[in-house]
Amino acid sequence: MLPVVELKEITHAYLGDREASLAIEDFNLSVGQGEFVSLVGPSGCGKTTLLSIIAGLLRPSRGEVLLSGRSAAGPSPEVGYMLQQDYLFPWRSIQDNALLGLELTGRLDEESRSKTLQLLADMGLAGKELAFPAQLSGGMRQRVALVRTLATDPGLLLLDEPFSALDYQIKLQLEDLVSETLMRRGTTAILVTHDLSEAIAVSSRVILLQRNPGRIRRIFQVPEAIRSTPPLYARDLPGFAELFHEVWKEMELAGREGV
Numbered sequence: 329m330l331p332v333v334e335l336k337e338i339t340h341a342y343l344g345d346r347e348a349s350l351a352i353e354d355f356n357l358s359v360g361q362g363e364f365v366s367l368v369g370p371s372g373c374g375k376t377t378l379l380s381i382i383a384g385l386l387r388p389s390r391g392e393v394l395l396s397g398r399s400a401a402g403p404s405p406e407v408g409y410m411l412q413q414d415y416l417f418p419w420r421s422i423q424d425n426a427l428l429g430l431e432l433t434g435r436l437d438e439e440s441r442s443k444t445l446q447l448l449a450d451m452g453l454a455g456k457e458l459a460f461p462a463q464l465s466g467g468m469r470q471r472v473a474l475v476r477t478l479a480t481d482p483g484l485l486l487l488d489e490p491f492s493a494l495d496y497q498i499k500l501q502l503e504d505l506v507s508e509t510l511m512r513r514g515t516t517a518i519l520v521t522h523d524l525s526e527a528i529a530v531s532s533r534v535i536l537l538q539r540n541p542g543r544i545r546r547i548f549q550v551p552e553a554i555r556s557t558p559p560l561y562a563r564d565l566p567g568f569a570e571l572f573h574e575v576w577k578e579m580e581l582a583g584r585e586g587v
């Protein structure tokens with residue numbers, strides 16, 4: 329089966345007035361159907377740049393992005409992007425926010441509407457459909473943003489630190505909910521996070537980057553037993569702490585280099 333996304337020899341330099349800064353160099357990655365991959369690494373190693381390139385929001389200086397084998401240039405409806413901030417429209421009700429992506433892509437009909445309302449209920453938001461974002465907690469708003477992203481049924485979901493602004497307990501609950509929902513739907517996902525334990529708990533592969541320029545330093549395979557256990561409980565499994573320390577040590581080395 330073709331990978332859902334392939335990055336081939338991606339290099340990206342930001343051009344300044346006088347000089348160019350090389351954010352990413354010769355980056356190759358292939359992510360298969362239903363895989364959940366995390367990108368971690370020291371600040372400035374190019375994680376967000378990579379997500380923007382995959383989302384088609386940024387054109388790389390060199391290299392190619394393939395989505396299901398086809399060369400991608402520009403944003404694609406196959407790719408959903410969820411950010412740290414929920415970006416809900418305050419004047420739209422929860423259900424109207426959740427339906428926005430479908431509306432914008434001309435795919436809103438009775439069936440897609442009822443599926444989205446069901447997804448809101450699955451996310452514990454039944455009864456909140458007619459409320460407005462200001463009436464909801466941060467964790468609830470982030471769940472609405474997730475429903476809005478999933479409503480269009482993207483084959484690939486990009487998550488840029490979606491849980492980092494939340495309280496620890498809410499963050500753990502949301503990790504569980506997201507992980508379970510994506511696994512059930514078979515959605516392929518790439519998560520950018522600063523939280524190494526989150527990366528290990530939710531993904532099948534943790535990709536550690538180094539900076540100046542951004543490159544893959546090391547790839548950690550997460551054992552199936554950890555991957556198939558809900559993130560909250562995965563942290564207690566044998567092998568989790570060892571893997572965490574291994575990634576941590578390598579991250580420290582990556583942080584000291586390329587400053």
Ligand SMILES: Nc1ncnc2c1ncn2[C@@H]1O[C@H](COP(=O)(O)OP(=O)(O)OP(=O)(O)O)[C@@H](O)[C@H]1O
Nearest residue numbers: 342343349351369370371372373374375376377378
């Ligand atoms: N718009 C821009 N113009 C110029 N340089 C940029 C721009 N955006 C990012 N950079 C530079 O590119 C490099 C990679 O930045 P990027 O934001 O992708 O890293 P990151 O790993 O996501 O960082 P963080 O973990 O701090 O969010 C950094 O050196 C950054 O300063």
